Amino acid sequence: MPELPEVEVLRRSLEPRLVGDRIAGFEVRAPALREPLDPVVFERFTTGRRVEALDRRAKYLLIHLxxxxxxxxxxxxxxRLTLVPGDTEVEPHEHLAFRLASGRRLRLRDPRRFGQAFALPTADLAGDRHFAHLGLEPLSPGFDGSVLARLAEGRRGPVKTFLMDARVAVGIGNIYASEALHRAGVHPSRSVARIGWARWEALAQAVIEVLSRAIAEGGTTLNDFADADGQAGYFQVSLAVYDREGEPCPRCGRAIRRTVHANRSTFYCPGCQR
DNA sequence: CGTAGACCCTGCGCGC
DNA sequence: TGCGCGCAGGGTCTAC
Incomplete structure (x- = not known):
C-alpha cells in the first residue's frame, strides 16, 4: 500500500526505534524481489554497522549506517517492514530480515515481490540508477505551480499520467494522484498542454495538502506502527474519490466515475473536475 | 524523443 | 461451497 505518506510515516516511526542499534546480521530467504537480493552487498555494507539516521527519497526508505x-x-x-522481537516466528514471504544487536529483527515481508532492498556507499546514492532520474520532492521547497508548468512544456498526455511520472515529481502514487486532481478540480484526462498557470498552482497546492494530510493522519496511529505485525502498521486515510466509483462526490454529489490511465485505475468526479 | 502498453508476482474479493 | 476472473497503492522495459 505504500505511497509517499506511508513511507514517510514508516520512516518517522522507525527512526527513534532504530537509531543507535547495530545490524548484527541478516537472512536472505528469497533469491530476488524486483531485483536480486545480494548477500555479498548486505554483508559488506550493513553487517556490524550502527544505525545513524533514517531518511526518505521518493518512496525509498534510506537507512543510513x-x-x-x-x-x-x-x-x-x-x-511490510516491521520491527519484531528476534525470536518471532518467520512468516511467509519474509524474504529478508536484519538481526539487530538489541535482539530485535527488522523484517521485510513482500508477497508480490515488487519491492527492493540493496545497500551502497552513501556517497553513491545521488548517482545511483535508482535515484539519478528522480524529480521533485513534492513536500520540499521549490515544488509549485510554476515549476510544474515549466516541466509540462512541450509535453502531451493526460495530467494524471504526468503527475505520476517520477521524472517530474516523486511519491505521487495512484491513490493520491486521483485525490489531488479532485481537490484541485482538474479532470484527470485533461491534456497537460491545456492547463494554465492558475490550474498548475492549484494542482501543486492540492498535491502538497493531500500528501501532508495523509502523513498527519498516519501519525495518529504511529504508536504501535513498527511493533505491530502486519496490517496494524497501515492506516486508513479519508479518501474523497479513490475506490469510490458510484458513490456521491463529497463536494457536488455527482456519482464518482472510474476510468483507466496507463493501466491504472483513475477515480474522478465528472461534476467538479474539468 | 515522448508516450502507451505489457509485464513482473501473489492474494483477495466478487460473481457465477 | 468452489472456482475462475479481475484487480491491487510499485516501477521498468519495449514497441511505436
Missing amino acids: EGGATLVIHLGMSG
Missing part, C-alpha cells in the same frame, strides 16, 4: 553506508528499502506494492 555508520561508515558511510546506506541500506535502501522499497516496499513496492505489498511490502
Whole structure:
C-alpha cells in the first residue's frame, strides 16, 4: 500500500526505534524481489554497522549506517517492514530480515515481490540508477505551480499520467494522484498542454495538502506502527474519490466515475473536475 | 524523443 | 461451497 505518506510515516516511526542499534546480521530467504537480493552487498555494507539516521527519497526508505553506508528499502506494492522481537516466528514471504544487536529483527515481508532492498556507499546514492532520474520532492521547497508548468512544456498526455511520472515529481502514487486532481478540480484526462498557470498552482497546492494530510493522519496511529505485525502498521486515510466509483462526490454529489490511465485505475468526479 | 502498453508476482474479493 | 476472473497503492522495459 505504500505511497509517499506511508513511507514517510514508516520512516518517522522507525527512526527513534532504530537509531543507535547495530545490524548484527541478516537472512536472505528469497533469491530476488524486483531485483536480486545480494548477500555479498548486505554483508559488506550493513553487517556490524550502527544505525545513524533514517531518511526518505521518493518512496525509498534510506537507512543510513555508520561508515558511510546506506541500506535502501522499497516496499513496492505489498511490502511490510516491521520491527519484531528476534525470536518471532518467520512468516511467509519474509524474504529478508536484519538481526539487530538489541535482539530485535527488522523484517521485510513482500508477497508480490515488487519491492527492493540493496545497500551502497552513501556517497553513491545521488548517482545511483535508482535515484539519478528522480524529480521533485513534492513536500520540499521549490515544488509549485510554476515549476510544474515549466516541466509540462512541450509535453502531451493526460495530467494524471504526468503527475505520476517520477521524472517530474516523486511519491505521487495512484491513490493520491486521483485525490489531488479532485481537490484541485482538474479532470484527470485533461491534456497537460491545456492547463494554465492558475490550474498548475492549484494542482501543486492540492498535491502538497493531500500528501501532508495523509502523513498527519498516519501519525495518529504511529504508536504501535513498527511493533505491530502486519496490517496494524497501515492506516486508513479519508479518501474523497479513490475506490469510490458510484458513490456521491463529497463536494457536488455527482456519482464518482472510474476510468483507466496507463493501466491504472483513475477515480474522478465528472461534476467538479474539468 | 515522448508516450502507451505489457509485464513482473501473489492474494483477495466478487460473481457465477 | 468452489472456482475462475479481475484487480491491487510499485516501477521498468519495449514497441511505436
